[in-house]
Amino acid sequence: MQEILSYRLSDLLLFSEQSYLRQFELYNNWLSSTQWLVYLYGILFLFSLLSPERYFTRVLFLASSAFWLICSYGFLWQFYASINWMAEYFIVLFIIQSMVILWAGLMRYPSTKLKPRSNFFKLGLLLWVATLLVQPVTEFLTGRTWSQLSIFALTPDSLSFMAVAFMLILRLPVMLFLPAGLWLLFSSLTYLAMDSITAFFPAFALVIYLVSIFLQPSSLKKVSGRK
C-alpha cells in the first residue's frame, strides 16, 4: 500500500502531452470538415430550446447517440488507444453511452418539458455554450494549434461536457450519463498528470456532474422516474 501511495500521478502517464495532442490533430484531420456540421448541431440545439418539439428532441437524442459512436470509433479506437491502453475500456463505455442515449431518446424520454427558470437549466445552458465557444478558445490560448482543438461533440471531453449539459437542460437522470462522468474523471486526472491547465475543464464538468447526483430531484434519480 505504501508503495502505491509513493507513486505520483505523473509516474503513471505513459505518453507526453505532445503525443496526446497529436492524437487530436490526427483525429481532426480524419474527420475532414464534418466538424462544422456538428458545430451547427450545437447551435441548432440552442434554438430548439425556444420551442422544443417532440420530433426534434428525438433528433437530438439520435444525433447525440451517433456522436458517442463516432468518438468511440474515431478518436478512441483509431487514435488514442494506440498510446493509452486505458482508452480501450472507454471504447466500450462510449458505446454503452451511445446505446443508453439511443434507448432514452426512443423509448423513455421522447419529449421533455423544459424549466428555463431552474438553476439546472441555466447551468446546463452555460455548460453547452462554454463547450461551443469557451473551450476551443481557451485551448487555443493555452498553446494548442487550431488542428489540435477539441471539437464540439466529437472529442471525448467536449462530448462529455455536452452530455452533462444535455442532462441538466432536459432534466435527465444522472445515472444515464455515468460513462460521461467516468470519462470526465479520467480526463481530469490525465491533464493533471501532464500539469496541464486544461484539467480545469473536465474537472469543472465533473464537479457539476457529481453535484447533480445529490441535488437532482429524487424523481430523476431513478431512470424509470417518468415517461
Next chain:
Amino acid sequence: MVSLPITMVINMTGYLLQSRRTLLKQLALMSVASTFPYTAFSKFKPALITRPIPSSGQRLPVIGMGTHITFNVGNDPQARLNRTEVLRTFFDMGGQVVDSSPMYGSAEAVLGFCINRLGKSASPLFSATKVWTSDTEDGKEQIADSQRLWGLDQFSLNQVHNLVNWRSHLDTLLQMKADGHLQYVGITTSHGRRHRELEKIMQSQPIDFVQLTYHINNQDVEQRLLPLALEKGIAVIINRPFSKGGLFDEYQRYPLPDWTMEFDCSNWAQFFLKFVVSHPAVTCAIPATSRIDHMIENMGAGYGRLPDSGMRQRMISYVQSL
C-alpha cells in the same frame, strides 16, 4: 541535416588527440565545424566508452537509450519518422543498448517500425525489453509479442519489469537463456522502489543484469545495490538518469562550471550522464529522448574522459550548492 555544435566536436575528438600535429589537424577541422554535417560523424566514428557485461565479457557502450514515453507515439506517421531519425542518430554515434517494455504503450511497435526502416543502420543492436504481467502464461505470450513487435528472432536481454511476478518470470527467462533463445536475463525497478527485495534477488538469483534508478540527486543505490552488483558480477543499467527531466528543471538555469571541461563535459545532460556512468558498477545509462539534438548531447557523454571519484564529489557539492 543536423550540425554538431563545436563543443561537441571538441568532446568527441579531444580524446583522440595524441600529438600536437594531430591537434593542429583537428583544429583545422574545427574551423569548419559550424558547418560540420552530422552525417560526417558516421565516417568519423570515434568509439564510445564501453564497459563489460560481467557474466560474459561482452562490452557495451556506456550510453544507451530508453523509450519510456518518448517512443509511445502510436500510429502517428510523422512522429514515427522523427523517432526513426532519433534512433539513426543513436546508432550513428555508436549506441547499441535500446531498452523498452510492453508497459510503454506503443513504444515497442514504434521501435519495430524504426528498426525496420533503418535496416542495417540499426546495428549493432543490443535489444533489451521486459516482461510485465502478473500472470505467468501471459508473460510467455508477452515475450513472443515483444519479439514480433520489434521484428527480432530473439532479444539480447529480457528483464522482469518492476519485480512483477518475478519468481515465475525469472524461471521462464532463465529457461529461455538455457535453451539459447535469450542472451541475458535481468530484473528491473525504478523510482527507488523495492530495493530490499531487489537486493535479495541479486543475492540469490543467477541474473546477468539489474536495472534501477540512479542520478545525482538520488544516490541511495550507492550504499548497497551498486557495491553488491560489483561483488556478484551483475551488469547495471541506469534508468531515469535525468530524474524524468527534473534535473534540468532544477539546475539548467545555472552555469556549467569551467572545471567540467576536465572531463570533457559541455552541457548539463553530459554532466548528469557522466556522473552516473562514471560509477564503477554502472554498465550503461539509458536516457530517453524524442529529439535529435538531445540525442547528440546524450551520446556525447559517452566520449572523452569520465570524472574520477574526486571529481564526482565535486560535482555533488556543486549541485548541492545551487
